[in-house]
Amino acid sequence: MSRAQKAAETGLISPAARDALQTWLDHQRSLKGAAENTLTAYQGDVADFLAFMTVHKAQSQGLGALASITITDMRSWMARTRGPDVGPRSMARKLSAVKAFYRWLAEREGFEPTAVLSTRSPKFQKKLPRPLAVDAAKALIDCVEIQSERPWVSARDVAVLTLLWGCGLRISEALGLLGRDAPLPATLRILGKGGKERVVPVLPAARDAVAHYLELCPHPQMTDAPLFRAIRGGPLSPRAISKVMADARMQLGLPATATPHAMRHSFATHLLDAGGDLRAIQELLGHASLSTTQAYTAVDTARLMEVYNRSHPKAG
Incomplete structure:
Protein backbone atom coordinates (compact mmCIF):
# COMPACT_ATOMS: atom_id res chain seq x y z
CA MET A 1 0.00 0.00 0.00
CA SER A 2 1.38 3.42 -0.98
CA ARG A 3 1.84 6.31 1.44
CA ALA A 4 -0.95 8.17 -0.36
CA GLN A 5 -3.36 5.27 0.16
CA LYS A 6 -2.41 4.94 3.85
CA ALA A 7 -2.84 8.67 4.39
CA ALA A 8 -6.22 8.60 2.62
CA GLU A 9 -7.43 5.69 4.76
CA THR A 10 -6.50 7.50 7.96
CA GLY A 11 -8.33 10.62 6.81
CA LEU A 12 -5.20 12.74 6.41
CA ILE A 13 -5.88 13.30 2.72
CA SER A 14 -9.34 14.31 1.57
CA PRO A 15 -10.98 12.35 -1.28
CA ALA A 16 -10.80 15.42 -3.53
CA ALA A 17 -7.07 15.91 -2.87
CA ARG A 18 -6.40 12.19 -3.31
CA ASP A 19 -8.22 12.16 -6.65
CA ALA A 20 -6.39 15.29 -7.79
CA LEU A 21 -3.04 13.71 -6.91
CA GLN A 22 -3.87 10.55 -8.83
CA THR A 23 -5.04 12.54 -11.87
CA TRP A 24 -1.78 14.52 -11.82
CA LEU A 25 0.28 11.32 -11.59
CA ASP A 26 -1.64 9.88 -14.55
CA HIS A 27 -0.91 13.08 -16.44
CA GLN A 28 2.80 12.78 -15.66
CA ARG A 29 2.80 9.17 -16.82
CA SER A 30 0.83 9.49 -20.04
CA LEU A 31 1.72 12.95 -21.34
CA LYS A 32 5.22 13.48 -19.95
CA GLY A 33 6.48 9.91 -19.94
CA ALA A 34 7.65 9.99 -16.32
CA ALA A 35 9.34 6.78 -15.15
CA GLU A 36 7.59 4.62 -12.55
CA ASN A 37 10.31 5.27 -9.95
CA THR A 38 9.85 8.99 -10.46
CA LEU A 39 6.07 8.67 -10.10
CA THR A 40 6.45 6.67 -6.89
CA ALA A 41 8.69 9.39 -5.44
CA TYR A 42 6.25 12.11 -6.56
CA GLN A 43 3.32 10.29 -5.01
CA GLY A 44 5.04 9.82 -1.66
CA ASP A 45 6.39 13.37 -1.46
CA VAL A 46 3.09 15.08 -2.34
CA ALA A 47 1.06 12.70 -0.13
CA ASP A 48 3.32 13.50 2.84
CA PHE A 49 2.85 17.22 2.14
CA LEU A 50 -0.94 16.92 1.97
CA ALA A 51 -1.05 14.84 5.15
CA PHE A 52 1.13 17.37 6.97
CA MET A 53 -1.15 20.24 5.96
CA THR A 54 -4.20 18.40 7.33
CA VAL A 55 -2.51 18.05 10.73
CA HIS A 56 -0.95 21.52 10.61
CA LYS A 57 -4.25 23.21 9.78
CA ALA A 58 -6.29 20.87 11.98
CA GLN A 59 -8.80 20.37 9.19
CA SER A 60 -9.27 18.30 6.07
CA GLN A 61 -7.45 19.85 3.13
CA GLY A 62 -9.94 19.89 0.29
CA LEU A 63 -9.11 21.67 -2.95
CA GLY A 64 -10.40 24.98 -1.57
CA ALA A 65 -8.17 24.74 1.49
CA LEU A 66 -5.16 23.78 -0.65
CA ALA A 67 -5.63 26.98 -2.63
CA SER A 68 -5.14 29.06 0.53
CA ILE A 69 -1.76 27.66 1.60
CA THR A 70 0.51 30.49 2.81
CA ILE A 71 4.27 31.03 2.83
CA THR A 72 4.18 30.47 6.60
CA ASP A 73 2.51 27.10 6.05
CA MET A 74 5.22 26.18 3.56
CA ARG A 75 7.97 27.13 6.01
CA SER A 76 6.32 25.03 8.70
CA TRP A 77 6.22 22.02 6.38
CA MET A 78 9.87 22.42 5.44
CA ALA A 79 10.94 22.85 9.06
CA ARG A 80 8.98 19.73 10.06
CA THR A 81 10.25 17.66 7.13
CA ARG A 82 13.93 18.52 7.42
CA GLY A 83 15.79 16.19 9.77
CA PRO A 84 18.68 13.73 10.09
CA ASP A 85 17.24 11.54 7.32
CA VAL A 86 16.19 14.40 5.01
CA GLY A 87 19.07 16.57 3.89
CA PRO A 88 18.99 19.64 1.64
CA ARG A 89 19.10 17.57 -1.56
CA SER A 90 16.14 15.39 -0.52
CA MET A 91 14.23 18.44 0.71
CA ALA A 92 14.79 20.16 -2.63
CA ARG A 93 13.41 17.09 -4.43
CA LYS A 94 10.30 17.04 -2.24
CA LEU A 95 9.69 20.74 -2.76
CA SER A 96 10.12 20.31 -6.51
CA ALA A 97 7.44 17.59 -6.53
CA VAL A 98 5.04 19.74 -4.50
CA LYS A 99 5.61 22.73 -6.79
CA ALA A 100 4.99 20.64 -9.91
CA PHE A 101 1.73 19.32 -8.45
CA TYR A 102 0.61 22.80 -7.40
CA ARG A 103 1.47 24.34 -10.76
CA TRP A 104 -0.80 21.79 -12.44
CA LEU A 105 -3.54 22.04 -9.77
CA ALA A 106 -3.63 25.85 -9.87
CA GLU A 107 -4.03 25.85 -13.63
CA ARG A 108 -6.85 23.30 -13.42
CA GLU A 109 -8.69 24.90 -10.49
CA GLY A 110 -7.96 28.52 -11.34
CA PHE A 111 -6.21 29.79 -8.20
CA GLU A 112 -2.96 31.66 -7.59
CA PRO A 113 -0.15 29.33 -6.39
CA THR A 114 2.42 32.04 -5.62
CA ALA A 115 2.93 31.04 -1.96
CA VAL A 116 3.94 27.53 -2.94
CA LEU A 117 5.88 28.34 -6.10
CA SER A 118 7.86 31.18 -4.48
CA THR A 119 9.13 28.96 -1.67
CA ARG A 120 12.90 28.80 -1.94
CA SER A 121 14.63 25.49 -2.26
CA PRO A 122 17.38 24.79 0.30
CA LYS A 123 20.89 25.27 -1.03
CA PHE A 124 23.10 22.25 -1.41
CA GLN A 125 26.43 21.48 -2.98
CA LYS A 126 25.99 19.52 -6.18
CA LYS A 127 28.32 16.57 -6.31
CA LEU A 128 30.12 16.48 -9.60
CA PRO A 129 30.76 12.99 -10.95
CA ARG A 130 34.38 11.91 -11.06
CA PRO A 131 35.31 10.45 -14.41
CA LEU A 132 38.34 8.24 -14.85
CA ALA A 133 41.41 9.27 -16.78
CA VAL A 134 41.81 7.48 -20.10
CA ASP A 135 44.74 5.43 -18.78
CA ALA A 136 42.77 4.45 -15.66
CA ALA A 137 39.75 3.35 -17.70
CA LYS A 138 41.98 1.21 -19.93
CA ALA A 139 43.76 -0.25 -16.91
CA LEU A 140 40.45 -1.18 -15.31
CA ILE A 141 39.30 -3.10 -18.36
CA ASP A 142 42.70 -4.82 -18.64
CA CYS A 143 42.52 -5.79 -14.97
CA VAL A 144 38.97 -7.11 -15.25
CA GLU A 145 40.04 -9.27 -18.19
CA ILE A 146 42.33 -11.38 -15.98
CA GLN A 147 40.25 -11.49 -12.79
CA SER A 148 38.03 -14.51 -13.32
CA GLU A 149 39.14 -18.13 -13.58
CA ARG A 150 36.42 -18.59 -16.19
CA PRO A 151 37.48 -17.07 -19.53
CA TRP A 152 33.87 -16.49 -20.59
CA VAL A 153 33.14 -14.53 -17.41
CA SER A 154 36.18 -12.33 -17.99
CA ALA A 155 35.06 -11.76 -21.58
CA ARG A 156 31.55 -10.92 -20.35
CA ASP A 157 32.78 -8.35 -17.83
CA VAL A 158 35.08 -6.73 -20.37
CA ALA A 159 32.19 -6.51 -22.85
CA VAL A 160 29.90 -4.82 -20.32
CA LEU A 161 32.51 -2.25 -19.23
CA THR A 162 33.45 -1.56 -22.84
CA LEU A 163 29.79 -0.74 -23.59
CA LEU A 164 29.64 1.63 -20.61
CA TRP A 165 32.81 3.45 -21.59
CA GLY A 166 32.60 3.17 -25.37
CA CYS A 167 28.87 3.87 -25.80
CA GLY A 168 27.96 5.84 -22.67
CA LEU A 169 25.31 3.33 -21.62
CA ARG A 170 23.87 3.17 -18.14
CA ILE A 171 24.52 -0.18 -16.44
CA SER A 172 20.78 -0.94 -16.60
CA GLU A 173 20.78 -0.25 -20.35
CA ALA A 174 23.77 -2.50 -21.01
CA LEU A 175 22.33 -5.34 -18.92
CA GLY A 176 18.95 -4.80 -20.55
CA LEU A 177 20.26 -5.88 -23.96
CA LEU A 178 18.70 -9.11 -25.25
CA GLY A 179 19.87 -11.97 -27.40
CA ARG A 180 18.14 -10.43 -30.40
CA ASP A 181 20.49 -7.43 -30.16
CA ALA A 182 23.50 -9.58 -31.09
CA PRO A 183 25.60 -9.36 -33.09
CA LEU A 184 25.70 -5.70 -32.21
CA PRO A 185 24.99 -3.39 -35.17
CA ALA A 186 26.82 -0.16 -35.94
CA THR A 187 24.16 1.72 -33.94
CA LEU A 188 21.95 0.69 -31.04
CA ARG A 189 18.47 2.00 -30.31
CA ILE A 190 18.36 2.43 -26.54
CA LEU A 191 15.25 3.01 -24.42
CA GLY A 192 16.45 5.07 -21.47
CA LYS A 193 14.92 6.81 -18.47
CA GLY A 194 11.33 7.92 -18.81
CA GLY A 195 10.95 5.91 -22.01
CA LYS A 196 13.24 8.34 -23.85
CA GLU A 197 14.69 6.66 -26.93
CA ARG A 198 18.08 7.46 -28.42
CA VAL A 199 20.41 6.07 -31.06
CA VAL A 200 23.96 5.29 -29.91
CA PRO A 201 26.91 4.48 -32.20
CA VAL A 202 28.68 1.24 -31.26
CA LEU A 203 32.45 1.30 -31.55
CA PRO A 204 34.15 -1.66 -33.27
CA ALA A 205 35.92 -2.40 -29.97
CA ALA A 206 32.55 -2.80 -28.24
CA ARG A 207 31.16 -5.00 -31.01
CA ASP A 208 34.29 -7.16 -30.92
CA ALA A 209 34.16 -7.46 -27.12
CA VAL A 210 30.54 -8.62 -27.19
CA ALA A 211 31.24 -11.04 -30.06
CA HIS A 212 34.17 -12.54 -28.11
CA TYR A 213 31.97 -12.99 -25.04
CA LEU A 214 29.30 -14.75 -27.09
CA GLU A 215 31.87 -17.12 -28.58
CA LEU A 216 32.89 -18.23 -25.09
CA CYS A 217 29.55 -18.07 -23.24
CA PRO A 218 28.39 -21.62 -22.37
CA HIS A 219 24.72 -20.63 -22.15
CA PRO A 220 22.62 -20.72 -25.34
CA GLN A 221 21.62 -17.30 -26.60
CA MET A 222 17.86 -16.91 -26.96
CA THR A 223 16.10 -14.03 -28.65
CA ASP A 224 14.16 -12.84 -25.61
CA ALA A 225 16.75 -13.79 -22.97
CA PRO A 226 19.29 -11.34 -21.50
CA LEU A 227 22.42 -10.98 -23.59
CA PHE A 228 24.65 -10.96 -20.51
CA ARG A 229 24.32 -14.02 -18.27
CA ALA A 230 25.24 -14.80 -14.69
CA ILE A 231 27.26 -17.92 -13.82
CA ARG A 232 24.18 -20.16 -13.73
CA GLY A 233 22.60 -18.67 -16.82
CA GLY A 234 20.24 -16.16 -15.26
CA PRO A 235 20.33 -12.43 -15.95
CA LEU A 236 23.51 -10.66 -14.87
CA SER A 237 22.91 -8.22 -12.00
CA PRO A 238 24.34 -4.70 -11.68
CA ARG A 239 25.70 -5.72 -8.29
CA ALA A 240 27.91 -8.35 -9.92
CA ILE A 241 29.50 -5.76 -12.21
CA SER A 242 29.94 -3.36 -9.29
CA LYS A 243 31.84 -6.07 -7.39
CA VAL A 244 34.03 -6.78 -10.41
CA MET A 245 34.97 -3.11 -10.59
CA ALA A 246 35.50 -2.88 -6.83
CA ASP A 247 38.00 -5.76 -6.98
CA ALA A 248 39.78 -4.19 -9.95
CA ARG A 249 40.03 -0.72 -8.47
CA MET A 250 41.48 -2.15 -5.24
CA GLN A 251 44.19 -3.88 -7.24
CA LEU A 252 44.94 -0.70 -9.15
CA GLY A 253 44.72 1.63 -6.16
CA ARG A 264 29.65 6.46 -18.42
CA HIS A 265 30.93 9.74 -16.97
CA SER A 266 34.27 9.01 -18.57
CA PHE A 267 32.65 8.42 -21.96
CA ALA A 268 31.20 11.94 -21.89
CA THR A 269 34.30 13.61 -20.48
CA HIS A 270 36.68 12.01 -22.95
CA LEU A 271 34.45 12.96 -25.87
CA LEU A 272 34.33 16.55 -24.66
CA ASP A 273 38.09 16.66 -24.18
CA ALA A 274 38.49 15.46 -27.76
CA GLY A 275 36.42 18.40 -29.01
CA GLY A 276 32.96 16.82 -28.96
CA ASP A 277 29.93 19.10 -29.01
CA LEU A 278 27.90 19.38 -25.80
CA ARG A 279 24.59 19.02 -27.61
CA ALA A 280 25.75 15.90 -29.42
CA ILE A 281 27.01 14.39 -26.16
CA GLN A 282 23.68 15.26 -24.54
CA GLU A 283 21.90 13.24 -27.21
CA LEU A 284 24.28 10.29 -26.85
CA LEU A 285 23.75 10.20 -23.08
CA GLY A 286 19.99 10.61 -23.35
CA HIS A 287 19.82 13.64 -21.06
CA ALA A 288 16.68 15.77 -21.20
CA SER A 289 18.61 18.84 -20.04
CA LEU A 290 21.94 20.20 -21.21
CA SER A 291 22.74 21.24 -17.63
CA THR A 292 22.75 17.55 -16.66
CA THR A 293 25.31 16.84 -19.36
CA GLN A 294 27.48 19.69 -18.12
CA ALA A 295 27.52 18.15 -14.64
CA TYR A 296 28.36 14.68 -15.96
CA THR A 297 31.25 16.01 -17.96
CA ALA A 298 32.54 18.31 -15.21
CA VAL A 299 32.57 21.24 -17.62
CA ASP A 300 34.53 24.23 -16.34
CA THR A 301 33.74 27.80 -17.27
CA ALA A 302 36.66 28.19 -19.64
CA ARG A 303 35.77 25.05 -21.58
CA LEU A 304 32.10 26.01 -21.76
CA MET A 305 32.98 29.46 -23.09
CA GLU A 306 35.24 27.88 -25.71
CA VAL A 307 32.35 25.75 -26.96
CA TYR A 308 30.03 28.77 -26.85
CA ASN A 309 32.40 31.02 -28.77
CA ARG A 310 32.95 28.36 -31.42
CA SER A 311 29.28 27.48 -31.95
CA HIS A 312 27.34 30.70 -31.44
CA PRO A 313 26.26 32.36 -34.74
CA LYS A 314 27.67 35.71 -33.65
CA ALA A 315 31.06 34.24 -32.84
CA GLY A 316 32.06 34.40 -36.45
Whole structure:
Protein backbone atom coordinates (compact mmCIF):
# COMPACT_ATOMS: atom_id res chain seq x y z
CA MET A 1 0.00 0.00 0.00
CA SER A 2 1.38 3.42 -0.98
CA ARG A 3 1.84 6.31 1.44
CA ALA A 4 -0.95 8.17 -0.36
CA GLN A 5 -3.36 5.27 0.16
CA LYS A 6 -2.41 4.94 3.85
CA ALA A 7 -2.84 8.67 4.39
CA ALA A 8 -6.22 8.60 2.62
CA GLU A 9 -7.43 5.69 4.76
CA THR A 10 -6.50 7.50 7.96
CA GLY A 11 -8.33 10.62 6.81
CA LEU A 12 -5.20 12.74 6.41
CA ILE A 13 -5.88 13.30 2.72
CA SER A 14 -9.34 14.31 1.57
CA PRO A 15 -10.98 12.35 -1.28
CA ALA A 16 -10.80 15.42 -3.53
CA ALA A 17 -7.07 15.91 -2.87
CA ARG A 18 -6.40 12.19 -3.31
CA ASP A 19 -8.22 12.16 -6.65
CA ALA A 20 -6.39 15.29 -7.79
CA LEU A 21 -3.04 13.71 -6.91
CA GLN A 22 -3.87 10.55 -8.83
CA THR A 23 -5.04 12.54 -11.87
CA TRP A 24 -1.78 14.52 -11.82
CA LEU A 25 0.28 11.32 -11.59
CA ASP A 26 -1.64 9.88 -14.55
CA HIS A 27 -0.91 13.08 -16.44
CA GLN A 28 2.80 12.78 -15.66
CA ARG A 29 2.80 9.17 -16.82
CA SER A 30 0.83 9.49 -20.04
CA LEU A 31 1.72 12.95 -21.34
CA LYS A 32 5.22 13.48 -19.95
CA GLY A 33 6.48 9.91 -19.94
CA ALA A 34 7.65 9.99 -16.32
CA ALA A 35 9.34 6.78 -15.15
CA GLU A 36 7.59 4.62 -12.55
CA ASN A 37 10.31 5.27 -9.95
CA THR A 38 9.85 8.99 -10.46
CA LEU A 39 6.07 8.67 -10.10
CA THR A 40 6.45 6.67 -6.89
CA ALA A 41 8.69 9.39 -5.44
CA TYR A 42 6.25 12.11 -6.56
CA GLN A 43 3.32 10.29 -5.01
CA GLY A 44 5.04 9.82 -1.66
CA ASP A 45 6.39 13.37 -1.46
CA VAL A 46 3.09 15.08 -2.34
CA ALA A 47 1.06 12.70 -0.13
CA ASP A 48 3.32 13.50 2.84
CA PHE A 49 2.85 17.22 2.14
CA LEU A 50 -0.94 16.92 1.97
CA ALA A 51 -1.05 14.84 5.15
CA PHE A 52 1.13 17.37 6.97
CA MET A 53 -1.15 20.24 5.96
CA THR A 54 -4.20 18.40 7.33
CA VAL A 55 -2.51 18.05 10.73
CA HIS A 56 -0.95 21.52 10.61
CA LYS A 57 -4.25 23.21 9.78
CA ALA A 58 -6.29 20.87 11.98
CA GLN A 59 -8.80 20.37 9.19
CA SER A 60 -9.27 18.30 6.07
CA GLN A 61 -7.45 19.85 3.13
CA GLY A 62 -9.94 19.89 0.29
CA LEU A 63 -9.11 21.67 -2.95
CA GLY A 64 -10.40 24.98 -1.57
CA ALA A 65 -8.17 24.74 1.49
CA LEU A 66 -5.16 23.78 -0.65
CA ALA A 67 -5.63 26.98 -2.63
CA SER A 68 -5.14 29.06 0.53
CA ILE A 69 -1.76 27.66 1.60
CA THR A 70 0.51 30.49 2.81
CA ILE A 71 4.27 31.03 2.83
CA THR A 72 4.18 30.47 6.60
CA ASP A 73 2.51 27.10 6.05
CA MET A 74 5.22 26.18 3.56
CA ARG A 75 7.97 27.13 6.01
CA SER A 76 6.32 25.03 8.70
CA TRP A 77 6.22 22.02 6.38
CA MET A 78 9.87 22.42 5.44
CA ALA A 79 10.94 22.85 9.06
CA ARG A 80 8.98 19.73 10.06
CA THR A 81 10.25 17.66 7.13
CA ARG A 82 13.93 18.52 7.42
CA GLY A 83 15.79 16.19 9.77
CA PRO A 84 18.68 13.73 10.09
CA ASP A 85 17.24 11.54 7.32
CA VAL A 86 16.19 14.40 5.01
CA GLY A 87 19.07 16.57 3.89
CA PRO A 88 18.99 19.64 1.64
CA ARG A 89 19.10 17.57 -1.56
CA SER A 90 16.14 15.39 -0.52
CA MET A 91 14.23 18.44 0.71
CA ALA A 92 14.79 20.16 -2.63
CA ARG A 93 13.41 17.09 -4.43
CA LYS A 94 10.30 17.04 -2.24
CA LEU A 95 9.69 20.74 -2.76
CA SER A 96 10.12 20.31 -6.51
CA ALA A 97 7.44 17.59 -6.53
CA VAL A 98 5.04 19.74 -4.50
CA LYS A 99 5.61 22.73 -6.79
CA ALA A 100 4.99 20.64 -9.91
CA PHE A 101 1.73 19.32 -8.45
CA TYR A 102 0.61 22.80 -7.40
CA ARG A 103 1.47 24.34 -10.76
CA TRP A 104 -0.80 21.79 -12.44
CA LEU A 105 -3.54 22.04 -9.77
CA ALA A 106 -3.63 25.85 -9.87
CA GLU A 107 -4.03 25.85 -13.63
CA ARG A 108 -6.85 23.30 -13.42
CA GLU A 109 -8.69 24.90 -10.49
CA GLY A 110 -7.96 28.52 -11.34
CA PHE A 111 -6.21 29.79 -8.20
CA GLU A 112 -2.96 31.66 -7.59
CA PRO A 113 -0.15 29.33 -6.39
CA THR A 114 2.42 32.04 -5.62
CA ALA A 115 2.93 31.04 -1.96
CA VAL A 116 3.94 27.53 -2.94
CA LEU A 117 5.88 28.34 -6.10
CA SER A 118 7.86 31.18 -4.48
CA THR A 119 9.13 28.96 -1.67
CA ARG A 120 12.90 28.80 -1.94
CA SER A 121 14.63 25.49 -2.26
CA PRO A 122 17.38 24.79 0.30
CA LYS A 123 20.89 25.27 -1.03
CA PHE A 124 23.10 22.25 -1.41
CA GLN A 125 26.43 21.48 -2.98
CA LYS A 126 25.99 19.52 -6.18
CA LYS A 127 28.32 16.57 -6.31
CA LEU A 128 30.12 16.48 -9.60
CA PRO A 129 30.76 12.99 -10.95
CA ARG A 130 34.38 11.91 -11.06
CA PRO A 131 35.31 10.45 -14.41
CA LEU A 132 38.34 8.24 -14.85
CA ALA A 133 41.41 9.27 -16.78
CA VAL A 134 41.81 7.48 -20.10
CA ASP A 135 44.74 5.43 -18.78
CA ALA A 136 42.77 4.45 -15.66
CA ALA A 137 39.75 3.35 -17.70
CA LYS A 138 41.98 1.21 -19.93
CA ALA A 139 43.76 -0.25 -16.91
CA LEU A 140 40.45 -1.18 -15.31
CA ILE A 141 39.30 -3.10 -18.36
CA ASP A 142 42.70 -4.82 -18.64
CA CYS A 143 42.52 -5.79 -14.97
CA VAL A 144 38.97 -7.11 -15.25
CA GLU A 145 40.04 -9.27 -18.19
CA ILE A 146 42.33 -11.38 -15.98
CA GLN A 147 40.25 -11.49 -12.79
CA SER A 148 38.03 -14.51 -13.32
CA GLU A 149 39.14 -18.13 -13.58
CA ARG A 150 36.42 -18.59 -16.19
CA PRO A 151 37.48 -17.07 -19.53
CA TRP A 152 33.87 -16.49 -20.59
CA VAL A 153 33.14 -14.53 -17.41
CA SER A 154 36.18 -12.33 -17.99
CA ALA A 155 35.06 -11.76 -21.58
CA ARG A 156 31.55 -10.92 -20.35
CA ASP A 157 32.78 -8.35 -17.83
CA VAL A 158 35.08 -6.73 -20.37
CA ALA A 159 32.19 -6.51 -22.85
CA VAL A 160 29.90 -4.82 -20.32
CA LEU A 161 32.51 -2.25 -19.23
CA THR A 162 33.45 -1.56 -22.84
CA LEU A 163 29.79 -0.74 -23.59
CA LEU A 164 29.64 1.63 -20.61
CA TRP A 165 32.81 3.45 -21.59
CA GLY A 166 32.60 3.17 -25.37
CA CYS A 167 28.87 3.87 -25.80
CA GLY A 168 27.96 5.84 -22.67
CA LEU A 169 25.31 3.33 -21.62
CA ARG A 170 23.87 3.17 -18.14
CA ILE A 171 24.52 -0.18 -16.44
CA SER A 172 20.78 -0.94 -16.60
CA GLU A 173 20.78 -0.25 -20.35
CA ALA A 174 23.77 -2.50 -21.01
CA LEU A 175 22.33 -5.34 -18.92
CA GLY A 176 18.95 -4.80 -20.55
CA LEU A 177 20.26 -5.88 -23.96
CA LEU A 178 18.70 -9.11 -25.25
CA GLY A 179 19.87 -11.97 -27.40
CA ARG A 180 18.14 -10.43 -30.40
CA ASP A 181 20.49 -7.43 -30.16
CA ALA A 182 23.50 -9.58 -31.09
CA PRO A 183 25.60 -9.36 -33.09
CA LEU A 184 25.70 -5.70 -32.21
CA PRO A 185 24.99 -3.39 -35.17
CA ALA A 186 26.82 -0.16 -35.94
CA THR A 187 24.16 1.72 -33.94
CA LEU A 188 21.95 0.69 -31.04
CA ARG A 189 18.47 2.00 -30.31
CA ILE A 190 18.36 2.43 -26.54
CA LEU A 191 15.25 3.01 -24.42
CA GLY A 192 16.45 5.07 -21.47
CA LYS A 193 14.92 6.81 -18.47
CA GLY A 194 11.33 7.92 -18.81
CA GLY A 195 10.95 5.91 -22.01
CA LYS A 196 13.24 8.34 -23.85
CA GLU A 197 14.69 6.66 -26.93
CA ARG A 198 18.08 7.46 -28.42
CA VAL A 199 20.41 6.07 -31.06
CA VAL A 200 23.96 5.29 -29.91
CA PRO A 201 26.91 4.48 -32.20
CA VAL A 202 28.68 1.24 -31.26
CA LEU A 203 32.45 1.30 -31.55
CA PRO A 204 34.15 -1.66 -33.27
CA ALA A 205 35.92 -2.40 -29.97
CA ALA A 206 32.55 -2.80 -28.24
CA ARG A 207 31.16 -5.00 -31.01
CA ASP A 208 34.29 -7.16 -30.92
CA ALA A 209 34.16 -7.46 -27.12
CA VAL A 210 30.54 -8.62 -27.19
CA ALA A 211 31.24 -11.04 -30.06
CA HIS A 212 34.17 -12.54 -28.11
CA TYR A 213 31.97 -12.99 -25.04
CA LEU A 214 29.30 -14.75 -27.09
CA GLU A 215 31.87 -17.12 -28.58
CA LEU A 216 32.89 -18.23 -25.09
CA CYS A 217 29.55 -18.07 -23.24
CA PRO A 218 28.39 -21.62 -22.37
CA HIS A 219 24.72 -20.63 -22.15
CA PRO A 220 22.62 -20.72 -25.34
CA GLN A 221 21.62 -17.30 -26.60
CA MET A 222 17.86 -16.91 -26.96
CA THR A 223 16.10 -14.03 -28.65
CA ASP A 224 14.16 -12.84 -25.61
CA ALA A 225 16.75 -13.79 -22.97
CA PRO A 226 19.29 -11.34 -21.50
CA LEU A 227 22.42 -10.98 -23.59
CA PHE A 228 24.65 -10.96 -20.51
CA ARG A 229 24.32 -14.02 -18.27
CA ALA A 230 25.24 -14.80 -14.69
CA ILE A 231 27.26 -17.92 -13.82
CA ARG A 232 24.18 -20.16 -13.73
CA GLY A 233 22.60 -18.67 -16.82
CA GLY A 234 20.24 -16.16 -15.26
CA PRO A 235 20.33 -12.43 -15.95
CA LEU A 236 23.51 -10.66 -14.87
CA SER A 237 22.91 -8.22 -12.00
CA PRO A 238 24.34 -4.70 -11.68
CA ARG A 239 25.70 -5.72 -8.29
CA ALA A 240 27.91 -8.35 -9.92
CA ILE A 241 29.50 -5.76 -12.21
CA SER A 242 29.94 -3.36 -9.29
CA LYS A 243 31.84 -6.07 -7.39
CA VAL A 244 34.03 -6.78 -10.41
CA MET A 245 34.97 -3.11 -10.59
CA ALA A 246 35.50 -2.88 -6.83
CA ASP A 247 38.00 -5.76 -6.98
CA ALA A 248 39.78 -4.19 -9.95
CA ARG A 249 40.03 -0.72 -8.47
CA MET A 250 41.48 -2.15 -5.24
CA GLN A 251 44.19 -3.88 -7.24
CA LEU A 252 44.94 -0.70 -9.15
CA GLY A 253 44.72 1.63 -6.16
CA LEU A 254 41.88 3.66 -7.68
CA PRO A 255 39.37 5.60 -5.53
CA ALA A 256 35.93 4.32 -4.54
CA THR A 257 34.43 6.65 -7.14
CA ALA A 258 35.66 4.26 -9.86
CA THR A 259 32.26 2.63 -10.29
CA PRO A 260 30.40 1.29 -13.35
CA HIS A 261 28.63 4.65 -13.65
CA ALA A 262 32.02 6.39 -13.65
CA MET A 263 32.70 4.66 -16.97
CA ARG A 264 29.65 6.46 -18.42
CA HIS A 265 30.93 9.74 -16.97
CA SER A 266 34.27 9.01 -18.57
CA PHE A 267 32.65 8.42 -21.96
CA ALA A 268 31.20 11.94 -21.89
CA THR A 269 34.30 13.61 -20.48
CA HIS A 270 36.68 12.01 -22.95
CA LEU A 271 34.45 12.96 -25.87
CA LEU A 272 34.33 16.55 -24.66
CA ASP A 273 38.09 16.66 -24.18
CA ALA A 274 38.49 15.46 -27.76
CA GLY A 275 36.42 18.40 -29.01
CA GLY A 276 32.96 16.82 -28.96
CA ASP A 277 29.93 19.10 -29.01
CA LEU A 278 27.90 19.38 -25.80
CA ARG A 279 24.59 19.02 -27.61
CA ALA A 280 25.75 15.90 -29.42
CA ILE A 281 27.01 14.39 -26.16
CA GLN A 282 23.68 15.26 -24.54
CA GLU A 283 21.90 13.24 -27.21
CA LEU A 284 24.28 10.29 -26.85
CA LEU A 285 23.75 10.20 -23.08
CA GLY A 286 19.99 10.61 -23.35
CA HIS A 287 19.82 13.64 -21.06
CA ALA A 288 16.68 15.77 -21.20
CA SER A 289 18.61 18.84 -20.04
CA LEU A 290 21.94 20.20 -21.21
CA SER A 291 22.74 21.24 -17.63
CA THR A 292 22.75 17.55 -16.66
CA THR A 293 25.31 16.84 -19.36
CA GLN A 294 27.48 19.69 -18.12
CA ALA A 295 27.52 18.15 -14.64
CA TYR A 296 28.36 14.68 -15.96
CA THR A 297 31.25 16.01 -17.96
CA ALA A 298 32.54 18.31 -15.21
CA VAL A 299 32.57 21.24 -17.62
CA ASP A 300 34.53 24.23 -16.34
CA THR A 301 33.74 27.80 -17.27
CA ALA A 302 36.66 28.19 -19.64
CA ARG A 303 35.77 25.05 -21.58
CA LEU A 304 32.10 26.01 -21.76
CA MET A 305 32.98 29.46 -23.09
CA GLU A 306 35.24 27.88 -25.71
CA VAL A 307 32.35 25.75 -26.96
CA TYR A 308 30.03 28.77 -26.85
CA ASN A 309 32.40 31.02 -28.77
CA ARG A 310 32.95 28.36 -31.42
CA SER A 311 29.28 27.48 -31.95
CA HIS A 312 27.34 30.70 -31.44
CA PRO A 313 26.26 32.36 -34.74
CA LYS A 314 27.67 35.71 -33.65
CA ALA A 315 31.06 34.24 -32.84
CA GLY A 316 32.06 34.40 -36.45
